[in-house]
Amino acid sequence: MVKRDKRDKNSKGKSGGARRGKRGPTMAEQADRHALYEAAVQCVEAEIDFVDDEFMRLRGRRARYLREDFCGTGNTSCEWVRRRSDNYATGVDLDEEVLGWGQANHVAALTPAQRKRIALVHDDVLEATTPLQDIVLAMNFSYWLLKERRLLRRYFRRVLDALNDDGIFFLDCYGGYDAFRELKEKTEHDDFTYVWDQASYNPVDGNLLCHIHFHFPDGSKLKRAFSYEWRLWTLPEIREILAEAGFRRTTVYWQGWDEDEQDGSGEFLPVTRADADAGWICYITAEK
Numbered sequence: 668m669v670k671r672d673k674r675d676k677n678s679k680g681k682s683g684g685a686r687r688g689k690r691g692p693t694m695a696e697q698a699d700r701h702a703l704y705e706a707a708v709q710c711v712e713a714e715i716d717f718v719d720d721e722f723m724r725l726r727g728r729r730a731r732y733l734r735e736d737f738c739g740t741g742n743t744s745c746e747w748v749r750r751r752s753d754n755y756a757t758g759v760d761l762d763e764e765v766l767g768w769g770q771a772n773h774v775a776a777l778t779p780a781q782r783k784r785i786a787l788v789h790d791d792v793l794e795a796t797t798p799l800q801d802i803v804l805a806m807n808f809s810y811w812l813l814k815e816r817r818l819l820r821r822y823f824r825r826v827l828d829a830l831n832d833d834g835i836f837f838l839d840c841y842g843g844y845d846a847f848r849e850l851k852e853k854t855e856h857d858d859f860t861y862v863w864d865q866a867s868y869n870p871v872d873g874n875l876l877c878h879i880h881f882h883f884p885d886g887s888k889l890k891r892a893f894s895y896e897w898r899l900w901t902l903p904e905i906r907e908i909l910a911e912a913g914f915r916r917t918t919v920y921w922q923g924w925d926e927d928e929q930d931g932s933g934e935f936l937p938v939t940r941a942d943a944d945a946g947w948i949c950y951i952t953a954e955k
């Protein structure tokens with residue numbers, strides 16, 4: 668189903684049973700779950716390409732100030748400050764452990780000049796107060812952690828208030844009939860297998876429990892490296908709540924299809940109608 672699956676939460680990684688003993692640590696024991704997560708689900712260059720180009724198309728100017736909500740390791744924020752020498756980024760996340768990892772592995776690798784233009788902030792997105800932004804991002808479905816309409820509207824309202832007058836909020840969303848099923852989906856990478864596990868879905872309240880597992884060529888496993896308790900929001904609900912929060916216009920961007928590759932083209936274009944596919948992923952812009 669969803670090709671660009673991305674998620675993260677505060678769960679601890681567990682090493683699965685595998686050959687070990689005299690042969691030393693297993694691949695799972697040596698693995699870094701944040702590095703695996705980024706390799707499996709993120710493509711920050713493509714994401715920033717889309718956000719940067721779409722802001723320019725809609726506003727006729729380049730954005731400079733970007734806030735990445737639910738930033739995790741801050742990988743996307745780092746890409747933003749690398750892009751142009753007058754770009755500034757603020758990442759906000761509740762989890763000190765993941766922020767520390769991002770600081771040590773991404774921020775530390777920036778040039779001193781780039782480092783001056785980024786801040787990773789330990790805060791709740793429902794409480795954080797930041798300077799006015801051109802762009803706010805909520806990617807990899809992180810806002811699905813806000814399971815009640817009232818709470819989601821409150822968060823959207825906070826984002827609206829954090830934006831400049833011509834600011835734009837970018838979100839992503841996934842869906843399709845497979846999104847409502849309990850299933851496991853494996854994606855092979857060079858040195859690990861990424862497993863997206865939709866463990867349970869309750870149609871009565873729309874709550875969804877998902878896990879990410881990683882399997883390795885030596886047979887070892889990192890089970891439940893990340894777990895997510897989400898509300899499976901649908902596109903019309905999200906757009907209605909954005910409008911209730913005060914956003915003037917929302918647009919949905921659907922991925923094109925590459926006939927040669929028989930896969931998503933990676934290009935996202937505005938749509939008002941789309942196919943009832945088994946699994947899809949899209950971007951949303953919400954304009955102030």
Ligand SMILES: C[S@@+](CC[C@H](N)C(=O)[O-])C[C@H]1O[C@@H](n2cnc3c(N)ncnc32)[C@H](O)[C@@H]1O
Nearest residue numbers: 674675737738739760761762791792806807809
């Ligand atoms: C799925 S990850 C998203 C990582 C990143 N945005 C990406 O695109 O891959 C979700 C992150 O949201 C953070 N988080 C959860 N609730 C939060 C809140 N109320 N305020 C700020 N961060 C929160 C978690 O600590 C976690 O790092």
